[in-house]
Amino acid sequence: MILWQLFLSYLKIGFFGFGGGYAMLSLIQNEVVVQHAWMTNAQFADIVAVSQITPGPIAINSATYVGYTVGMQLGHPVYGMLGSVIATLAVCLPSLTLMILVARFFMRLKNNRLVEGAMRGMRPVVIGMIAAAALLLIFPRSDAPGDRNFIDGWSWMLFGAVLVGSWRKVNPILLICLSAAAGIVIYGLF
Template sequence: MILWQLFLSYLKIGFFGFGGGYAMLSLIQNEVVVQHGWMTGSEFADIVAISQITPGPIAINSATYVGYHVGSQAGGTALGIVGALLATFAVCLPALTIMMLVTRFFLRLKGNRLVAGAMNGMRPVVIGMIAAAALLLIFPRDPADNSFIDGWSWLLFGAVFAGTLRRINPILLIVASAGAGIAIYYLPSVL
């Protein structure tokens, strides 16, 4: 039963998640945390962080991790693997199906003003969904869930943002941020 709910939830996310993985995060958070309560907001924030640092699209990575989490909670590791495969397949199925259908008509629809207008109309929605995902991670809906954002996080954000404005190499910024994170969050607990 729970695997069927997982499949339907990620199928819905796949159908309505326009704008890429970050735009889909608010839909995923709504399904996983709010609607079904499969995990807490802080657990979801951890999955988002892991999904960002692993290779591949964030929506597919998070589907895999959430599916594993939900399946393993319901019945152990074997069911976790089934849940991971099912959620990943469900989130990919709509895009695969739509792309197979659209590519047949792409050359005819490419210059269509109605299609171009629809795409232009979706751009602001995608930006809004990305902003909503960021706000949901920063300010969780459930007061019991602590946000992972603290003063140090804002300071690191400001430093990296300033670094991007000064055109510092992004790889250097990532490595420096990792070092700062270790120094701020890990070393005090060890010492």
């Protein structure tokens, strides 16, 4: 039953996740933390962090990790692997189907005023969904015990340092590595 719910949740995320991985994060968080309570906000934030630093699209990476976590709740590593496969396929299935259909007709419709208007109308929504994902990670909506805000003073300092580094065009890989090292020092020692 839980694997079927996982499939349906990620199929829904795949169908309505306009704007790519970051825009999908608020949908994913709503499904896995709020609707089904498969994990806490802190666990979800960890999955987002791991998904961010591993190669590949963040939505697919997070689907794989969430699927594994949810599957493991059934008590055997085989279910974890099955959950990973189910969530990953479910999130990819709508995009794959849509891209096959769109690729066929897009060249004929790309200059259509209605299609152009729809695309322009979705841009602000995508930005809003990305902002919502960031805010949901900072200010969790759940009142579950132990599901508290994972942002502390050190996190804000790391955020500020990475923001300045990004603004000054420091290599993102270097920023990720330095942030990981800072996290080991800060959270390993204090």
